[in-house]
Amino acid sequence: MTLVIPASTPPGPPRRRDAGRPRGAAVTAAVLAAVRVELADAGFEGLSVERVARRAEVNKTSVYRRWPTREALVAAAMEGLLDDFSVSPDTGSLRGDLYALAAPIAELAAQPDGVALLRAALSTTASGDVGTVASRRVGAPAESVSSIAARARARGEWRDGVDPQQAIFTLVGAIIHRVLLERAAPTGEWLDGLVDIVLRGISATKPQP
Amino acid sequence: MTLVIPASTPPGPPRRRDAGRPRGAAVTAAVLAAVRVELADAGFEGLSVERVARRAEVNKTSVYRRWPTREALVAAAMEGLLDDFSVSPDTGSLRGDLYALAAPIAELAAQPDGVALLRAALSTTASGDVGTVASRRVGAPAESVSSIAARARARGEWRDGVDPQQAIFTLVGAIIHRVLLERAAPTGEWLDGLVDIVLRGISATKPQP
Amino acid sequence: MTLVIPASTPPGPPRRRDAGRPRGAAVTAAVLAAVRVELADAGFEGLSVERVARRAEVNKTSVYRRWPTREALVAAAMEGLLDDFSVSPDTGSLRGDLYALAAPIAELAAQPDGVALLRAALSTTASGDVGTVASRRVGAPAESVSSIAARARARGEWRDGVDPQQAIFTLVGAIIHRVLLERAAPTGEWLDGLVDIVLRGISATKPQP
């Protein structure tokens, strides 16, 4: 994601800015863009506010004014990546629902930015902002999970005694293992196999092909 | 008459292997212990060689003499945690084998030290020493995986078309998700449920209870 | 029509000279004072930036921000010692002029600080900042020397063929030998004897008593 900042700075010293008009949005955007670049370059650990500010051609103070910690800064930069997870999918079949849930996560994990986000979420000791962001989104909202399970149960697809969260989290955990430990891309074929395993694992009898 | 000088022969007398004062075992032990404490306290990022040396009451130089990087240091400290993973279990049933494979990993992940190790392994961008250690062990040796699958196949328990690695990695991924994102302990009950899901997911027909 | 881009113009807006928080005078003063103490204690070699900062109760960074090298630091600390050398004396007689030139140098060399400065100036291999400071001042400005000689020549006091620099430097060299090798104080009586020798050495005939 590249952000283009219009180079409106005049060459001379007068520096005529609209009086009272805060330039805040440009600074904010430039910083967040820089964060994303730095995250991809150096990872979460190894990201320094100083370098971010330098890259954004913005002063360190202006960064700290907005985000008090490195965590908050990264969290803010990541917010945009996760806007499409809020939808609770209803495709009519459990396989479809599982796939609909896993696919955007896999897609996220296929991008370098997404990998960085996951890594950041997992690396922080304290349950800080980044963890919150990631858990809130990657962790798949509770409603989605329970409604998927409820619908599947109504269709007789959900085996008794299976914890819905455990099933979904297994799916997500597998993706995480794939990209962070195996360092392999979560391809479509691979995802098919995964959904297949989990689907059979939680199905009451034989799943419909 | 040709004079051949072998390129690899050093000019002086051959270096003795055991020359010089040997490294003190006490120093090594103190440092590794300190690393484990610091890891639990501050995590992988946030672990500083300086503090480790201070806590071990050892000189910084003595640390750097042994381990050139922070990664290597942490990796060394973690080696000991993982000595019981090398056994390839053969329990007679697929469920037993899966459990035998997952249980020590879960046990590791139940300790603060183990959590720190996992976090460290996942947080590093470069596939450095820590990643190697973790991958080598947590990533379950390839032989174990394939032999488990082979035996299950021979018993007719393994569904055709299921990638052995994918199955096992799903198991491991779920444990990682549990401890690092959910921040919950991988209890025995929880592990039972997990093994159940994965077992059914890869079984040919109905698994034997 | 050719577009000429001046090479020295920076790309952004022109840097303001007085931007940012100004350097604290208290810090500067504390450091220089500490340097003088350390110089007296440990000499030029053996002076460490770390200890200076510690003694000044100031951070090492704040020292390096101001003075890039140990040399520059010492040179700065010594500047103040030398403010009274700039005057070119005209006492009416050659003896008076010589004395007026030698006296403040001797006075400087009578203080521990001054001895340290001389030592520092002589010990540095490269002709660095300290050497510059010392040479500039202790080395007696060229104008002073030549004007003294010119006036003496006009009065008929200066023997033909005597290099003015050589004469003055002999004076200074004797003082250096006195304090650094003999490690004795350049007393008034001693200085009288020295001036007497040099004066007779460069006089045309018999000097006027």
Add this chain to the structure above:
Amino acid sequence: MTLVIPASTPPGPPRRRDAGRPRGAAVTAAVLAAVRVELADAGFEGLSVERVARRAEVNKTSVYRRWPTREALVAAAMEGLLDDFSVSPDTGSLRGDLYALAAPIAELAAQPDGVALLRAALSTTASGDVGTVASRRVGAPAESVSSIAARARARGEWRDGVDPQQAIFTLVGAIIHRVLLERAAPTGEWLDGLVDIVLRGISATKPQP
């Protein structure tokens, strides 16, 4: 009953005086040569035992075994430079004697090694070994000085009230200033001028040309 403990008697078996492997002359020579090179390269400050040992292809321990301090090491390396100063010259004239005294010092100061020695002698705060060596030799032995003065007095060449030491030290100080502050070579012509000044400075009437 009095208990007398003989101070010098060792408790164990009587120490053999000359037992053990003697120190290798080759090692000693190699080290001293290396010191001279390093002194010329890096000066007295900036000379490190570690580098000396490395250059001499000798172990650090072997250096410390012989010379306890850096000072002692340098002093030893310099000893050889100064063997020709012990002679008290008697040339028949004061000018000749002065020249005979000054010439070898100037010659020493014309070599890089000699400059390093002078610098070392002047830079040390404590009157350590190097200072001792230099003072003992460059400082011109007291007997030489007094005998030169005595002979000159007998010839009627020495002005009453002139301190012999002061005269000679002025000569030496001028050479030091020449090579260390002016950083110029003490050429023959220059030395002639110097001797001329000092000679006239201490002569009773007019010096004999």
Add this chain to the structure above:
DNA sequence: TGATAACCGAGACGGTACGTCACGTCTTTAA
């Protein structure tokens, strides 16, 4: 002719200092 004591290379070890980097807070000027 051995024992023995010192030499010698090698390198560990606790120190101190190096000069640099990033941190997060602060003070100052200008817009």
Add this chain to the structure above:
DNA sequence: TTAAAGACGTGACGTACCGTCTCGGTTATCA
């Protein structure tokens, strides 16, 4: 108020030498 700029104390980085120490292994001398 926002901003740019930069000072400031803090703490860590990884490296270089310091001088001392423990090691094997070697060699000359003396009993």
